[in-house]
Amino acid sequence: MKRLLLVVFIATLGMPFTAAQAEYLIKFSHVVAPGTPKGKAADLFAKLVNERMKGKVKVEVFPNSQLYNDDKVLEAMRLNTSRTTGIMAAPSLSKFVKFSDTLQAFDLPYLFDDMNDVHKLVDSPLMDKMTDGLGKKGLRALTVWDNGMKVFSIKGDHPLRKVPDDFTGKKFRIQSSNVAEAMIKALGGTPQKLPFKEVYTALAQGVVDGQENAWSNIYSKKFYEVQSYISVSNHSYLGYLVVVSQDFWQHLPKDIRAQLTEILKEATTANRQYAAEADKEDRKKIEEDHYAKVVELTPQERAAWKQACQPVWTQFRGEIGGELLDEITGLLKK
Ligand code: LMR
Numbered sequence: 130m131k132r133l134l135l136v137v138f139i140a141t142l143g144m145p146f147t148a149a150q151a152e153y154l155i156k157f158s159h160v161v162a163p164g165t166p167k168g169k170a171a172d173l174f175a176k177l178v179n180e181r182m183k184g185k186v187k188v189e190v191f192p193n194s195q196l197y198n199d200d201k202v203l204e205a206m207r208l209n210t211s212r213t214t215g216i217m218a219a220p221s222l223s224k225f226v227k228f229s230d231t232l233q234a235f236d237l238p239y240l241f242d243d244m245n246d247v248h249k250l251v252d253s254p255l256m257d258k259m260t261d262g263l264g265k266k267g268l269r270a271l272t273v274w275d276n277g278m279k280v281f282s283i284k285g286d287h288p289l290r291k292v293p294d295d296f297t298g299k300k301f302r303i304q305s306s307n308v309a310e311a312m313i314k315a316l317g318g319t320p321q322k323l324p325f326k327e328v329y330t331a332l333a334q335g336v337v338d339g340q341e342n343a344w345s346n347i348y349s350k351k352f353y354e355v356q357s358y359i360s361v362s363n364h365s366y367l368g369y370l371v372v373v374s375q376d377f378w379q380h381l382p383k384d385i386r387a388q389l390t391e392i393l394k395e396a397t398t399a400n401r402q403y404a405a406e407a408d409k410e411d412r413k414k415i416e417e418d419h420y421a422k423v424v425e426l427t428p429q430e431r432a433a434w435k436q437a438c439q440p441v442w443t444q445f446r447g448e449i450g451g452e453l454l455d456e457i458t459g460l461l462k463k
Contacts, residue, residue, distance in 0.1 A: 151187035153381065154214045155373070158196040158205075160325045162349035166407050167219055167369055168192050170274050170400035177392045185385060188217075194326045199224055200305060206374045207267040215377035219274055219369035223306035228266045230448045231259045234457055236308035237445065238364045238438040244275065244405070246461050247366050253460055258453065260370070269375040271390070272397045275404035276343040278363040283339035284332065288358035288424045292437045293317020302328050302340040309341070311441045312365075316434065325350075332356060343367040345404075348411035353421040361425050362434060 155178075157171050168190075175188035191197075197205050202218040203225075209216055222235040234240065241247050250256065251273045260270035281289050281301075289295045296317035303309040303320045313320035321337050325346075331337045333355040340352060341364070347353050371393065378386065416423050426434070446454055 151182075151184055152213065153186045153385070155186060155188045155217050156196060156214065157188055157190045157217045157219075158202050159190070159192055159219055160194040160199055161192065161346060163190075163192045165345045165349050166276050166400055166404035167274055169403045170396045171219065173399050174392060174396040177395060178389065181392065182385070182388060186389065194324075198324045198326050200227075200324065203228065203268065203372070206372065209374055209377065212377060212380045215373055217271075217371065217373045219371045221276075221304060221367055221369050222273075223304040223309060223367075225263070225370065226305050226307055228268060229259070229262055231262065231450060231453055232370070233306070233308050233445055234259070234449045234454060235368065236306045236312075236365055237442055237449075238308075238312050239435045240457070240463070241278070241366050241461070243278070243363075244366075247275070247368065248401075249460060250457060251368070255453070255456055255460065263372070264375055267375050268372045269378045271371045271373060272393050274369040274371060274397060274400040276345060276367040276369065277404050277408040279341045279343055279365050279367050280347070280359055281339060281341050281362050281364070282347060282352060282356040282359045282421060284335070284355065284357050285338065286357070288422070289339070289360045289362075290424070290426065290430050292434050299338040300336075302331055302337040308441060308445055309365075311444055312438055315438050315441050317437070328352065329355070341365075343408070344411040344415065345407040348407075348415055353415045353418070356421045359415070359421050359423045361423065362431070364434065364438070 157175060159167055159171055161167050163169070163172060171190045175190045178186050178188045199220060202216065202220060206216045206218065222232050225232045256273070263270050283289050283299065285299070287295065293316060296313070300319045300321050301313050302323045303313060305322050310320040310322070323331055323337070328340060329350055329352060332340065332352055339356065342352065347359070353359065412423070415421065
């Protein structure tokens with residue numbers, strides 16, 4: 130039934146488009162708040178396209194899972210056969226698990242020390258290698274947008290510091306990533322995959338005890354108001370792959386594709402700035418609000434978490450590809 134509704138909905142997307150007086154309409158769907166690094170970059174992209182490509186292309190942004198939630202959007206994109214109305218989205222890299230083995234590398238705990246490491250990989254030719262396979266799945270990767278490094282939050286009488294003790298008996302919401310699932314188990318906890326839209330309620334009602342996310346999501350969705358502690362673990366990266374349906378993209382006139390690519394580049398530069406700012410400012414606002422207490426891990430604690438996560442690397446080496454992983458770690462000098 131749900132699938133039928135989705136098909137009907139997609140079919141209506143393919144109907145002749147007149148309302149916006151443009152030849153092409155792009156519906157940009159995302160799940161976070163408009164004020165986050167992804168939300169702001171999507172709005173900037175829409176603003177620049179709507180100003181500079183008036184009459185040719187119009188972009189409409191749908192934030193907060195209004196149009197599709199996490200996993201549904203990729204399916205919708207693949208089902209959409211319209212050549213005049215396209216769907217664009219920026220799901221987190223963790224949500225491509227059904228479509229790409231190689232992108233799972235991004236979820237490996239402690240692959241990146243910081244955002245400079247992330248940009249080294251994202252800006253390298255390895256990124257094309259990692260996204261090439263998506264074409265066969267009907268998706269076209271356009272760029273990567275940042276959110277930031279992830280931290281862990283928990284409800285309880287003490288923060289997450291010791292592994293596995295502080296994770297034992299606790300349930301953690303994760304995205305649809307199998308690597309994240311293995312990571313939570315390696316740290317001693319119990320993982321539970323849930324769409325982003327359901328996280329606040331799951332935390333508030335005690336369906337899960339904790340979660341991992343970047344500061345801007347913890348702040349904008351008020352997760353910190355229903356959590357007791359946040360451990361600054363910076364254990365992995367939350368970033369997004371901006372994608373569009375391959376069929377829609379290939380059938381756009383060349384000059385339109387080129388102009389959209391150019392504007393996306395500008396939005397990507399701005400996104401990195403937004404993300405760097407949010408990382409500091411949203412953390413500060415959370416600290417000032419005094420709902421959840423923010424704790425730093427000692428170097429020894431961080432080393433113990435990292436050590437506990439080592440089996441995850443071994444477990445996923447085959448799926449990701451040993452050679453690719455060696456190239457990535459070589460690039461990052463790990
Ligand atoms: C999450 O599900 O936690 C994130 O992927 C949400 C987002 O898009 O930042």
